[in-house]
Amino acid sequence: MGKIVIDPITRIEGHLKVEAVVDGGEVKEARSSGTLFRGFEIILRGRDPRDAQRITQRICGVCPTSHSTAATLCLDSAFGLGGSIPDNGRLMRNLILGAAHIADHILHFYHLTALDYVDVTKVAKYEGNDPALKSVKEFIERGELGPFVPRYEGDYRFPAEVDQELVKHYLEALRMRRKAQEMCAIFGGKMPHNMAIVPGGVTEVPTVDKIASFLWRLNELRDFIDNVYLADVVAAAEVYSDYFGIGVGCKHLLSYGSYELDGKEPDLTKRKRLLKQGAVGPDLKLQPLDAGSIAEQVKHSWYEESTSGRKPLDSDTVPNENKGGAYSWVKSPRYNGEVYEVGPLARVMATYLAGDENVKAIVDPALAKFKAGPEVMFSTLGRHLARAVSCKVIADTMPAWLLELKPGEPVYQEYEIPDESTGMGLVDAARGALGHWIEVKDKRIANYQCVVPSTWNMSPRDDKGQPGPLEQAITGTKVKDEQNPFEIVRIVRSFDPCLACAVHVITPKGRTLGEYRVA
Amino acid sequence: MASQKTQEIPVIWIQGAACTGCSVSVLNSVSPTIKNVLVDEVIPGKHVNLRFQATVMAGAGDLVIEALEETWQTKKGGYVLVVEGAIPTRGDAASYCSLGEDKQGKPVSFASRVESLGRDALAVIALGTCAAFGGIPAAKPNPSQCVSVMQLFQSKGVSTPLINIPGCPPHPDWFVGTVASVLIGGLPKAGDLDELNRPKAFYGQLIHENCPRRAYYDEQKFAKKLSDPGCLYELGCKGPVTHADCATRTWNNGVNWCVQCGGLCIGCASEGFPDLVSPMYEKTPDEVLPNIGQKVVQ
Numbered sequence: 142m143g144k145i146v147i148d149p150i151t152r153i154e155g156h157l158k159v160e161a162v163v164d165g166g167e168v169k170e171a172r173s174s175g176t177l178f179r180g181f182e183i184i185l186r187g188r189d190p191r192d193a194q195r196i197t198q199r200i201c202g203v204c205p206t207s208h209s210t211a212a213t214l215c216l217d218s219a220f221g222l223g224g225s226i227p228d229n230g231r232l233m234r235n236l237i238l239g240a241a242h243i244a245d246h247i248l249h250f251y252h253l254t255a256l257d258y259v260d261v262t263k264v265a266k267y268e269g270n271d272p273a274l275k276s277v278k279e280f281i282e283r284g285e286l287g288p289f290v291p292r293y294e295g296d297y298r299f300p301a302e303v304d305q306e307l308v309k310h311y312l313e314a315l316r317m318r319r320k321a322q323e324m325c326a327i328f329g330g331k332m333p334h335n336m337a338i339v340p341g342g343v344t345e346v347p348t349v350d351k352i353a354s355f356l357w358r359l360n361e362l363r364d365f366i367d368n369v370y371l372a373d374v375v376a377a378a379e380v381y382s383d384y385f386g387i388g389v390g391c392k393h394l395l396s397y398g399s400y401e402l403d404g405k406e407p408d409l410t411k412r413k414r415l416l417k418q419g420a421v422g423p424d425l426k427l428q429p430l431d432a433g434s435i436a437e438q439v440k441h442s443w444y445e446e447s448t449s450g451r452k453p454l455d456s457d458t459v460p461n462e463n464k465g466g467a468y469s470w471v472k473s474p475r476y477n478g479e480v481y482e483v484g485p486l487a488r489v490m491a492t493y494l495a496g497d498e499n500v501k502a503i504v505d506p507a508l509a510k511f512k513a514g515p516e517v518m519f520s521t522l523g524r525h526l527a528r529a530v531s532c533k534v535i536a537d538t539m540p541a542w543l544l545e546l547k548p549g550e551p552v553y554q555e556y557e558i559p560d561e562s563t564g565m566g567l568v569d570a571a572r573g574a575l576g577h578w579i580e581v582k583d584k585r586i587a588n589y590q591c592v593v594p595s596t597w598n599m600s601p602r603d604d605k606g607q608p609g610p611l612e613q614a615i616t617g618t619k620v621k622d623e624q625n626p627f628e629i630v631r632i633v634r635s636f637d638p639c640l641a642c643a644v645h646v647i648t649p650k651g652r653t654l655g656e657y658r659v660a
Numbered sequence: 661m662a663s664q665k666t667q668e669i670p671v672i673w674i675q676g677a678a679c680t681g682c683s684v685s686v687l688n689s690v691s692p693t694i695k696n697v698l699v700d701e702v703i704p705g706k707h708v709n710l711r712f713q714a715t716v717m718a719g720a721g722d723l724v725i726e727a728l729e730e731t732w733q734t735k736k737g738g739y740v741l742v743v744e745g746a747i748p749t750r751g752d753a754a755s756y757c758s759l760g761e762d763k764q765g766k767p768v769s770f771a772s773r774v775e776s777l778g779r780d781a782l783a784v785i786a787l788g789t790c791a792a793f794g795g796i797p798a799a800k801p802n803p804s805q806c807v808s809v810m811q812l813f814q815s816k817g818v819s820t821p822l823i824n825i826p827g828c829p830p831h832p833d834w835f836v837g838t839v840a841s842v843l844i845g846g847l848p849k850a851g852d853l854d855e856l857n858r859p860k861a862f863y864g865q866l867i868h869e870n871c872p873r874r875a876y877y878d879e880q881k882f883a884k885k886l887s888d889p890g891c892l893y894e895l896g897c898k899g900p901v902t903h904a905d906c907a908t909r910t911w912n913n914g915v916n917w918c919v920q921c922g923g924l925c926i927g928c929a930s931e932g933f934p935d936l937v938s939p940m941y942e943k944t945p946d947e948v949l950p951n952i953g954q955k956v957v958q
Contacts, residue, residue: 147721148761151714154680179677179748180803184796189939195926196934199796202681202829248687256718273695280699280707285668287711288698291727292718312695319688319913326912329921332688333681333829336923344886344922354915553887630720 142169145626152253154203154639157599161629163620168629171608171615172468173599185589190216190558190581193589194339197577200591201639202333203248206241206325207570208577209338210234211591214409215577216340219564220556224407227551230342231404232542235415236355237329237338238568239400239535239542243362244321244332245571246485246532247370249637250525251314255307257631258377260297261289263304273312274305293625298380310369317365320358327355342553347546356543363536366529374529375507378522385513388521388632390614391480392423394487395597397430397567397574400535409567415538416488416531416569417495420476425515427494432567435576435592437472440604444472449604453578453590454563469601473609474592482610483573483597484636489527490518492534499537503530521614524635558584570594572637595639611636667706669843670731670739672777673713676757676770677797677806678745682788683715685829689836690913697836703843711739725760732777740842741781741820746790746797746806747771756804774809775816783821783847784809787835792824792858793931800935810857821847824857828928831909834862856931858903867899867925870907887922896941898927 148158162170181200185193197212198205213234217223226234264277280286299307322332328345329335337345345351378385398418406412410430418430437456439449443464448457475481492500493515507526508515517523559581566577573594580588600609608616611633618628675683687694692702698716701707710716711731717724731739748756749771758767778784786809789795798806807815810822825834838859841848854860868874876882876891883890893900899907902925911917918925927937934940 146761146765148767149714149720149724149759151717151720151724154715179797179806181796183801183803184799189941191941192934192938195940196796196799199679199681199828202679202684205679205681252716261718276699283666283668283707285707285709287709287727288713288717290718291723293720293723312699315687315695316693319690319693322684322688323912323915326916328916330916330918330923331911331921333684334928336918336926337921339886339923342887344924345916346887346922551887553885555885 143623145620145623145629147626147629150630150633150638152256152634153637154201157633157638159615159629159633161615161620161626163623166619166621166623168615168618168620171612172601173609173611173633182589182591185586188586190219190579190584190586191340193577193579193586195334197591198334200593204241204245204570204572204639205334206238206329206332206338207568207575209335210238210568211566211570211575211577213338213340213566214568215564215566215579217564218409218566219562219579219581220340220558221562222341222554222556223409224405225554226342226404227554228404229347229546229550229552230554231401232545233328233343233345233347233552234338235400235542236539237325237335237343239539240321240324241332242399242535242571243366243532244318244325246528247314247318247321247365249528249571250370250374251311252318253637254525254634255311256289256292257627257634258297258381259299259307259311260304261308262286263301264308266301267305271309274309277308277312293627293630295622295625296627303376307373310373313365313369317362321362324355324358327351339553341556342551344553346552347548349548352543352546356540359536359539359543366533366536371529371533374525375510378511378526381522382511384521384631385511385517385523386520387618387628388524388614388635389519390482391610392519393476393479393481394421394490395476395481395483395574396421396488396491397569397576398488398491399569400538409565416534417491417497418567419491419495420481421487421490421494425490425494427491432565434477435474436478437474437592438603439472441467441602442469442472443467453576453592454580454588456590471596471600473600473603474597475603478605480603480607480610480613481597483594484524484527485531485571485573486518486524486527487573488569489530490515499534500530503533521632521635528637560584572639573597593639595636598636599638611638665705666701668709669706670709670711670735671742672711672728672731672739673742673744674759674770674773674777675714676743676745676747676759676774676791677804678788678790680715680744681829682744683713686832686835688912689832692836703840706843708839722760728760732780736780738782740839741777741784742787743774743778743784743791743809744787746794746808747774747812748797748804748806749812750803750805771812774812775818778809778813778820779818781820783823783842785835785838786810786822786824788830789826789828789928789930789933792826793933795828796934822857823848823853823859826858826863826929826931827904828933830929831862831904831906831911833909834859837862862905863903863929865903865905867902867904867907867919870905871899871919872907873919883922892919892922892924894943895924896939896943897924898930898937898940898944899925901937901944902927902930904929
């Protein structure tokens with residue numbers, strides 16, 4: 142029996158270490174831990190509630206727009222604004238968030254994931270005339286291959302001409318994700334860390350030139366998503382089809398939904414959203430979302446046992462680094478006490494199972510191509526496919542939102558900060574279910590809690606001993622070459638981990654080493 | 661064509677108490693594009709050889725830590741170190757932020773990486789407000805006892821040339837422009853940097869001095885609520901106390917920037933961000949304003 146330790150996991154946001162105990166070529170046990178603590182919730186206490194908007198974005202520079210959206214929904218509800226955001230404000234929030242999700246999904250597939258499957262060095266044999274590929278060939282000939290080498294070696298399966306085409310798409314995707322960030326900035330002011338999304342609506346006003354400038358970037362992106370991104374995901378699925386059976390995970394999915402279609406419903410768990418909220422089990426049935434069923438457990442985390450099982454607003458963080466049986470500073474969020482995976486897979490499946498025709502029209506033909514049913518979506522490839530579907534559905538919907546904007550009409554609703562209040566903001570971030578909770582006292586932040594996607598996905602074992610979603614997805618995996626554990630990093634990256642969000646504190650403990658260590 | 665004469669400039673880019681927003685911002689560079697920076701000779705005859713950058717690099721684990729240490733050992737005095745994020749120093753430091761492990765499998769603190777890699781670098785770029793000044797991780801009550809690169813270097817006696825590129829996030833031009841100036845003209849000369857080690861080319865003026873809403877300020881036409889036209893000063897804009905060229909450079913390929921979108925300046929490039937520019941949506945007291953607050957229209 143040996144242990145594979147991968148520290149750091151790269152091409153993710155943040156600092157992550159994964160340990161997998163391997164016996165007979167199969168992972169028997171997996172643990173993930175983060176290696177950074179900043180303490181945002183502590184820093185937020187006592188500040189002006191409106192500043193939570195700006196500060197929580199800085200939890201993560203990859204998904205700041207999602208944090209600004211969750212914080213705004215949270216403050217909207219705390220300030221009594223739920224249901225009274227002007228339509229222009231609601232639509233521009235959707236457009237800023239949508240552009241951010243498009244940028245994020247393209248970045249994830251090409252720049253954070255593709256190098257696990259695509260061999261850049263095969264461009265050395267390129268004989269064509271594409272200027273981008275010729276420049277990569279020259280780069281390879283110069284002999285300094287950072288940051289593309291070193292890497293795991295062995296399991297790169299594409300023929301050279303496909304690899305070359307994918308490298309070209311990798312470079313093209315750099316430009317496309319930048320364009321999507323420019324779309325965020327057209328209405329959001331700048332990216333990363335937009336300035337326009339605020340409680341009450343937005344600060345930017347829609348004008349025809351901004352609408353046109355946004356639309357034509359969007360058209361270019363839709364072309365890329367339809368003809369390049371989706372096609373590449375399917376091409377990868379054909380060559381690496383075994384990954385429909387690898388990294389299955391816990392088969393319970395939780396979505397908060399995204400993109401408000403109705404500005405008038407005060408209860409955001411009931412608000413009509415483009416991508417649906419709800420919980421999905423292995424039976425592939427969609428249940429309504431109940432925000433009261435979310436609680437955090439700490440039996441295997443270094444916190445006082447008395448804090449276990451609390452709901453976010455009652456949550457307290459009392460560290461106890463000497464607690465027996467604990468092995469992580471990440472808490473274990475659970476829904477009705479059960480392990481749930483969050484992410485594009487969850488929101489796409491929730492929307493699919495709600496019978497949404499647009500999502501079915503993309504998912505069903507893709508599954509038919511592989512002669513598979515929706516159950517194969519619980520997998521490494523299923524997560525990548527769902528991410529691409531999520532990206533396409535958002536992009537295809539945005540032109541209608543642009544045309545709904547009414548230049549000259551209000552974008553913002555004024556408000557008073559209440560002396561005392563509580564608020565909750567739930568939204569599906571690019572990486573999944575993101576919740577912000579606030580307690581306001583004397584017009585200041587008394588308590589602020591974030592339960593973020595990667596806390597759900599990277600959580601340790603809970604009070605009942607159930608491993609977290611990533612741990613379950615890795616456990617049981619057959620590792621062909623322990624020196625080059627492609628299987629593990631491919632599973633990890635399919636979750637799109639975002640550890641700056643998830644990790645509040647990191648272990649001060651030493652760690653036990655296995656018999657050997659590899660990269 | 662690739663020439664034998666291409667000079668490879670090794671770069672090590674490490675991330676501490678950070679959000680990766682600086683990296684994402686640099687990915688948004690327009691001219692040169694990030695592809696130009698990574699693959700091409702970004703300045704004729706010179707290629708940025710990015711040896712370590714956790715957000716984009718292919719490898720993981722010990723494989724990349726070995727690449728990092730190999731560059732450190734074999735390119736002493738010849739590589740540029742980019743630090744993104746503040747540096748936690750609480751406890752044994754490794755508890756709060758580590759980067760890889762040593763040969764015994766013990767986590768190596770980010771602080772010791774910055775110190776050792778910084779000591780042997782040709783130059784160090786502290787990218788973003790966290791690395792330059794501490795930023796949000798160092799905000800009260802600074803739970804992980806974060807320090808800036810400058811503070812760490814002072815406490816450890818590291819005297820490697822240091823360039824601060826603050827901003828939360830920094831504009832990609834500020835970073836790429838600084839790298840280009842080092843590649844073309846060598847290390848900054850006397851007078852290139854201000855007293856906070858910032859390139860004067862980018863941080864020499866206040867936002868307020870070049871703000872397109874400045875005329876409203878001079879005429880005392882202040883926005884009453886967010887989304888209104890008018891000067892945003894009374895709603896909390898920190899443009900009058902923030903050194904950066906956002907107003908003339910604008911952001912994301914020139915499509916917009918914070919004040920233009922009505923979102924006001926929160927002073928994210930300031931040494932005191934966020935504590936000294938909070939509450940963000942409350943007016944800055946007039947007495948802290950520099951002389952430019954004097955009215956033009958009497």
